[in-house]
Amino acid sequence: MTTIAVFNQKGGVGKTTVTANLAAALARHGAAPLVIDLDPQAHLTAMWRVTPKPGDTILRFYQGTSGISDLVQQTRHGIDFVPSHLELSKVDTQVVRHRDHVWRLKLGLTAEMLAGTDVPILLDCSPMLGPLAFSALFAADLVLVPVAADFLALNGAVLLDRTLAGLAKFQPRIPRRYLLNRYVPGQVTSEKVLGQLSQRWGSELMRTRIREQEVLGAAAGTGEDIFAFAPESGAAHDFSFLLDELVESGLLRL
Ligand SMILES: Nc1ncnc2c1ncn2[C@@H]1O[C@H](COP(=O)(O)OP(=O)(O)OP(=O)(O)O)[C@@H](O)[C@H]1O
Ligand SMILES: [Mg+2]
Known part of the structure; x- marks a missing residue:
């Protein structure tokens, strides 16, 4: 099975x-994933209306006082979820004392036999490049990199490329895919970013593009996923297509 770090x-x-x-697309497909919120901002935790105490979150795993499985809650979407908390930022700020944190997630998922099963694992990463992000990258079979179609998009993607290249000395190259998000067909900036991405990372650029669609924000505001909130929307279509492409290309084995 596949562990996907969603990172940029x-x-x-x-x-x-x-x-x-x-x-949500996986859950609809009958392959509900295990999702871990690895971002101290805890946006996914808030979006899914989970309000945990710090001790009920992935923080405890990094503190070494709990396994991952013991922290799993079921969301109302029927997805197994390990929430986050603002205090998780301690893991990123105490780098020196906790160098082993970067391997902890990979070791934990393996030891608890969560990785390599029929259940896909999705890791929602923080934008901060610290031990939490590295632990996700070391645990991942695939790094999925959303790139927003704005004028700074390429800067971010190039920076990320350098980061991933730097990890090469620690482990074999992790497969990665760039996913254009907030795409507006025909709009000058969007088309320019698409052109630059395909020129630079053609074979690693997903064919699927997630279009700019206000309904995605509206869905998030209600705590619903796009399939429940607007099943007929273009956004629901884009995310179905994303799952199909990941499966068809063998990047995600169900
Ligand atoms: N395709 C889209 N169309 C419209 N709005 C979008 C789209 N994708 C994301 N957004 C909106 O952009 C904002 C940022 O998205 P999101 O929180 O998913 O980014 P993020 O990379 O997780 O941010 P962070 O780095 O803070 O974790 C949100 O308000 C979200 O609803
Ligand atoms: Mg986020």
Whole structure:
């Protein structure tokens, strides 16, 4: 099975939106994933209306006082979920004392036999490049990189490329795919970013594009995924297509 880290060092590019709606697409497909909120901002936790105490979150796993499985809650979408809390930022700020944190997630998922099962795992990462993000990258079979179609998009993607290249000395190259988000067909900036991405990462650029659609924000505001909120929308279509492409290309095995 597949562990996907949804990551980009650039903030606000759609990591949480992609995690939530890809999780929903999987659940509709009968392959509900395990989703872990690895972002101290805890946006996904808030979006899914989970209000945990710090001790009920992935923080405890990083503190070494709980397994991952013990922290799993079921969301109202029927998805197994490990929430986050603002205090998770401690993991990123105490780098020196906790160097082993970067391997902890991979080791934990393996030891608890969560990785490599029929259940896909999605990791919603924070934009901060610290131990939490590295732990997600080390645990991942695939790094899915949402890139928002704005004028700084390529800067963020190039930065990320350098980060991933830097990890090559620790482990084999992690497969990655760039996913254009907030795409407006025909709009000059969107088409320019698409052109630049395909020129630079053609084979690693997903054919699926998530279009700019206000309904995605509206759905998030109600705590619903796009399939429940607007099943006939273009956004629901885009996320179905994303799942199909991941499966058809063998990147996600169900
Ligand atoms: N395709 C889209 N169309 C319209 N709005 C979108 C789209 N994708 C994301 N958004 C909106 O952009 C904002 C940022 O998205 P999101 O929180 O998913 O980004 P993020 O990368 O997780 O941010 P952070 O780096 O802070 O974790 C949200 O308000 C979200 O609703
Ligand atoms: Mg986010």
